[in-house]
Amino acid sequence: MKVFKFGGASINSFERIQNLATILEEYKNEKILIVISAMGKMTNALEKVTEAFYSGKKADALRLFEKIKQNHLTLLKYAVTQQWEAATNDLLNFFTEVEWLLHDKPVKEYNYYYDQVVCAGELLSSTIVSYFLNEEKILNKWIDVRDLLRTDNTFREAVIDWPVTRQKIEEKILPLFRETDLVITQGFIGSSNENESTTLGREGSDYTAAVFANILNAESVTIWKDVEGVMNADPKDLPGAVNIPELSYKEVIEMAYYGAQVIHPKTIKPLQNKNIPLHVKSFIERQLPGTVITGKNPHHLPPIIVYKRNQVLMTFESKDFSFVEGKPVNTLYEILEDIKIKPNLTQNAAISLYICMDDVAEKIEKVAMEASGIFDVQLEKNLTLLTIRHYTAEFINKLTENKTIVLQQKTANTIQVLMREI
Template sequence: MKVFKFGGASVNSIDRIKQVANILGSYQQDDLLIVISAMGKTTNALEKVAESFYAGKKEEALLLFHQVKEQHLTTAKYLLVTRYLECEQTLTNFFTEVEWLLHDKPVRGFDYYYDQIVCAGELLSTAIVSAYLNETGISNTWIDVRDILRTDDNFRDANIDWSFSQQQVDRFVKPLFQKTRHLITQGFIGATDENESTTLGREGSDYTAAVFANLLNAESQTIWKDVAGVMNADPKKFPDAVLINDLNYSEVIEMAYYGAQVIHPKTIKPLQNKGIPLYVKCFLDPALPGTVIHNQPVNHLPPIIVIKENQALLQLKSKDFSFVGEKPVGQLYHLFEQLSVRPNLTQNGAISFTFCLDDHPEKIQQLALEASDIFDVTVEKGLKLLTIRHYEPGLLSTLIGENKVVIQQQTPDTVQVLMKQEN
């Protein structure tokens, strides 16, 4: 039994959905649990719906959601013939879930509404792909992942209830393989014990697939992407990026921690716990070998480059020149936990604590406001964080270029530079 995950880029057009079917057609004799993301930029579009709704712009939110509806209905019309009406009814039910909420007024926190709205993307995409596969002779059963993966109510970054989810997998998922070899479900989302939708963090579909691989004791997990495998840098930014054929769990965890987008940060642990290999393969050319990630030592890796744009730097100084010791730093990390933010770089001085993190304006504002009870706070935005593992001095200076270095930290293996563009 294997777990496959197809990301948004693999289902963002009619031709690519057909390519997914071509790939799955080669595995008709295998038991597969298939996790599929929202189509293309749907998650971004639904985020705008959530933002408009929370800002009290109901008509704008409904208009933006109407565009999402039309895109999915159009895709279904082009793909389906005999199963279109059935699929349309399924899609309409999911549309209604969101529209019912949009006609209300927000009385809870933004993250709650974000999850109720954004989760629709995966539900819509999987309904369409499942119908298309069945229509083309690739028999499958569609599962609402919210019935299987129980989470807490930490909206936008929910934690899996492993014990309950295992019970659901044993009770409902495993028996389905006696009916069809292929099961289709959603990535990125789950539900609380009160049936409120949750999300597992951006790019959480990789993690969903790993959770299922663990709970099903799968022989492997494969992530199908629009690149040849794991590269040493983003090929869209670095055309000379090279393929890394072999990686181990530890290296990938480090890469993910520093922001490499190829694997979700939480994906590796469920696989590592049971020694399940992870393959990263190209859905555009399935014959390519891709990358295998395992538990064996790997040597002579090339420099691995990660760049995170849109970074905000917060500089906190004690108000009375007292040392910034364990207690105030502990209070600060408690704030991080409350707001579900993670600093990408930190620096502790005698009377100051400096850190950078992704620039989510609403979280930055709240963090700065609450931290101002303890510190004098200044915020600087528009920065970029460069991380190089297995770095070379010449490469570092080349990548810094004409930028101004704000903070630089390095170990024998990894260097990080927070920088801003000189005017």
Template sequence: MQVFKFGGASVNSTERIQRVASILEGHKGQPLVVVISAMGKTTNELEKVAEAFYRGHAAEALDLFEAIKRKHLDIYNALIGDGRGQEYLVDLFTEVEWLLHDRPVREYDYYYDQIVCIGELLSTTIMHRYLDHAGIPALWVDVRDILRTDAGFRDATVDLEYAAAETKRLLTPLLEKGRTIILQGFIGATAENESTTLGREGSDYTAAIFSNLLGATSLTIWKDVEGVMNADPKLFSEAQVIPELNYTEVIEMAYYGAQVIHPKTIKPLQNKHIPMHVRCFLDPSLPGTLIHDQPVHSLPPVIVLKQHQVLLHLKSRDFSFAGAHAGALYTLLKDLHVQPNLIQNGAITIQLCVDDRGERTERLAQAASAFFDVSVERGLTLLTIRHYNTGLLETLTEGATRLLRQQTAETVQVLLRKA
């Protein structure tokens, strides 16, 4: 039994959906779980809908959502032809439109999840209907019935015990009959049936959870690149495929922000020694990257650039050691679900680098002001190089101001203000 995960790039056009279908057709009659992300940039587009709604701009939110509806209906009609089955999409559209006609009375993250989760529901519905149209048997399952989470909206924690029981009840009997099951990545639901999301790129994590719970022989992540690369090929033309990695290296890469695998993905696989393949859906004949628990040597430098960084300058008000308030700061980070990317302590100062998460970053700065004088610097870039060398570091930081630097024998991180 295998688990496949297809990212947004693999389902963002009729031609690519047909490519995915041809891959699945090659596994017809075999037990297979297929986890699918939202189409293309749909999550980004839905984020704009959520932002407009929360600002009280209902008309703008509805207009933005109308464009998303039209895009999905156009792809659906191009695939199916006669438009049969559109009611499945219309029902999903209606759920969001009802919400958009209300006024926000809860926190932004709650509305974000209720709106953004529609992307995966739409993409999987379209894929399922097309597979049925093409004569490829598959079953659509709402993953929110299985992945129960807490109410940590935008970064929810999955109740794995509940998920295991529901997976055994709902999915195992189908897989024992050799069925293909279509699931949504990235989303879950609370016990009150409020939709939640698992963090950006969380579809990988969804696939890893089901790989673990079902004891899969392997997990394959299908992407629009040849495999895991040592840098973003859109930014570095000399980026190269890494044919083999181990779990530890991938966890390090994910922790520092490499957009290849969700940071939570590896542990469920590692616990059961499940290998993961990263392969190209545009050319399935390519070998891709194998990720397992064996040692791997002679890796190239791995370059990660994280844009939109915020540096919080925290200074003790009474010249007491800043470390006396470090515990309170870490509690704030945990409570607000903020992951620190870089922390550097001085005698009376703490420098804290985090992703710019808008309102959540503002809440962090405001809460930290109970202990520190706080100033905020935005628009920064965090450069991380694994297996670095001095020449490469100098080249990549040339012309920028280095605000912070930390390094170990394997990894260097530099926070940059571009000229």
């Protein structure tokens, strides 16, 4: 059994949904669990609905949601004919779930309403895909993932209850595979013990695929994207960027840690635990090999380049020329933790501590204000943090040319350079 995950870009038009069907035709007679994301940009649109509702702008929220409804109903007209009435009724049920909420006044925290509204994206898109495939004689069963993935009620960052989720998946998914080769469900969402919708946070759909793969002991997971595979750099940063055919779980986690837009580490762990290969393939050029991620450590990886722009360097200097260590530093890190801002690079000197962070203006200002009672604080903005894994002298020189190096750290595998334009 395989697990496929289709992201928003792969289903954001009728043509793309037809392409999904073509991909599945190539895997006839294989058992596949399919995880579907919301259509491209739909999560953003639903976020705007939530923001309007929570701000007390009910009319705006309903108007924005009406546009989302019409987008899906229009797509349904292209995708489904024979079962159009049944499909429309299913969509209307999901629309009603949201509209009931939008007619109320917000009395709970924003994150609660976010999850109740945003979860509609995956439910709507997966319903359309399922009906379309059945009409094309690519027979499948659709299931609401909220009946399977049990979570706590940490809205927007829900934590999966693995024992309950395992039991539900085994009880409900395995019987479906005795009736059909394809089961369709949703990524990114789950539900709490109170049957309230929850979402799983960043890259939640990839994580959903990994959870199913782990529990169902899948032979592999494939994430279908609009890129060739995992590249050694963003092509916008490095025009000569190349696809990396093989990566290890560990390497992908390292890349994500330094800011590469690859697979989120939380997706990797359930796969690593059972040594399940993860394939990243292009749904546009599916004949390309893509990237496979396993427990093996491939040799001769190319330099892997990650840029983090809009960085700020904060210098914390002791007020009395004492060494920067002990309680003052611990207090500083507590401040960062409370403000929820993460250092991207740190470096100690005798009486100074240098911390590079994303320049989130209100957070940086708060850090500076709270730390100024302990340290003299200085800021430098408009910096770029360059990370190169498996670096060569040639790449370092090329990528730092005409830059002033502010800070530099180097290990055997990784170099990080904080730099400014000359």
